[in-house]
Amino acid sequence: MTLGFRTIKEVPKDEFLAPGHRMCAGCTAATAIRQVLKAAGRNIIVTTATGCLEVATSYFPQTAWRVPWVHLGFENTAALASGIESAMKALRRKKKSEENPHVIAIGGDGGTFDIGLQALSGALERGHDFLYICYDNEAYMNTGIQRSSATPYCAATTTSPPGKRSMGQKTQKKDLVGIAVAHEIPYAATACPSYPIDLMNKVKKGLEVEGPALLHILTPCPTGWRFDISLGIELGKMAVLTGLWPLYEVENGVTRLTVQVPKREPVKKYLELQGRFRHLTEEEINRIQERADRLALKFGMGPLRQ
């Protein structure tokens, strides 16, 4: 396995996601994809599901993509990637082509957790050699902040509003990496652009393994989570430091925490930065703290800072 990046100075200066795209100010999904492309290099083909990233980077006649890029639909980007990967394989075997690019499929949480889950499961199960990236901003942000099955417990969205009979999102976020690992794929991991070296090395690993790999990236969204646009990277850090977003990888079934948190911050510090949790009472905050404690126990993170 090639050595990963050790410091930010080793990261290539190439920019494959051009500046000037239409993502919101402070959007960390754009930061995440910029990091993904830096780690992946030029010999790639990217597919992207319908969503924020797709509409904001490919508005004709402009494009922000300096690498080959294809968008087809909302729910089928893993299937599209399957077709590209298989065709390249067939063409090489039949000596009609020598091209051997990495294939990277990107979807948001809606396009991955909800409408695209079937196509993703199919592609993972069939063992295509590709990297699937879910940038997770925890709701349908492109259509105006509607809840998805990645929206965390109690978060306010336009379709899970708090009210007399509601505290916001009623359900807990699905375990996407768990679902991916259940397909016995060689590599799956979580990441966050607030930890760029960790993220980029996971991209490298995901591309290097033979077969499918999945990277689940938490991308704080100032528009949907309602926080100041200067705080995106801080929010990602707080998600990790509270234990709500453990950074780990599962390599051939073996789970390893990649960023240790010796002393966890209370979840309250993460929640109070965001307008979507403004309506929470102590009771809900405690429940979310309990979830962070459970995750910490599961992944071997340190105790809560007292």
Place this chain on the structure above:
Amino acid sequence: MKRLGLSGNYAVAYAVKMADVDVIAAYPITPQTTIVEKLSEFVANGELEAEYINVESEHSAMSACVGASLTGARVFTATSSQGLAYMHEVLFMASGLRTPIVMANVNRALSAPLNIWNDHSDAMAERDAGWIQLWVTSAQEAFDATLEAFKIAEDVLLPVMVNLDGYIVSHTYEPVVLPDEGLVRGFVPSRPLQNRVSPKFAYSIGVVGPPEAYYEMKYQVVDAIEKSREKIRDVDKEFGERFGREYKFVNEYMMEDAEYALVTMGALTGTAKVVASGLRKEGEKVGVLSIRCFRPFPKEEIVALLGDLKGVGVVDRAVTPGGPSNPLFAEVATTLYERGSRPLLQSFVAGLGGRDVPADDFKSMFGLVKDVVREGKSRPCIYVGLRE
């Protein structure tokens, strides 16, 4: 050249093998399944060098086909009914992105109620998807149309759907002439096609087309399918020269001096022809016109062959509930409308959900066409064989 006893589905599979496709992405559905079973067998035996993607749905089948096609691979899939309906949105993407995918659609009724038998409601529901639609009536035609489809698709950069009637064509064994591999190779050369997805160039494909751009982009599909008429004619001609069987946009039967005719599509044509031939012996001047190419629609042929008749019955094997007429009738009527004088048109629906349409039904349809001409006025759509 050899002659084999093949079902319509196997004939399609042989054509796909001989066209040396690179990628097949398919999902099982009755009555299409034996096509992809046969192709899996060819791939497993090493008779066909291709990637076979066992997708988890038809939606993914068509999505994978689009991806594969964009890389310059020759691509095939097959489906029926619900499978085609499930592909619906991706069909538009396939034509919009100008991917030369070939698909066999083994025609089957749409649910509900669930029905695995033949009618044309699946393909008719996709008539606006920007796909070329060929329709066949026998196993040999299925083989020939599938080969032609690759050439047409790759020449005009549009996807092509080859329609064959469920069971009636798909599962009936008939003698099929298979040409030599070399001859086929000459007709559809095995070479990488134009590729638009490659690490060599950073194209963005499938972009957002805002109001200032979408209209022109969409029009390119309209323009391409209009212009494909010429190409389809060329391919039909070349096919005839190479293989000795020449096809046209429409098949005519006893149309030269006909006064009355039925317009059909697919396997119903066979029965219509038998009945027409019998009526000819009784002195009735009847003929049959079957549509082989439904998209692009054979406007010139329809005007030339039907324009001067006294009466024409159009037999739809699909319905448009609540519409002023049914799909095939609407196309024929619209085409003839621009002509000042035109035959009296009578709309028929027959054979939905695999209901048998026996010779007697065709006899009565011919009779009814003659009746309405005599009465000088056509009747509302007649649902042939419908129990009261």
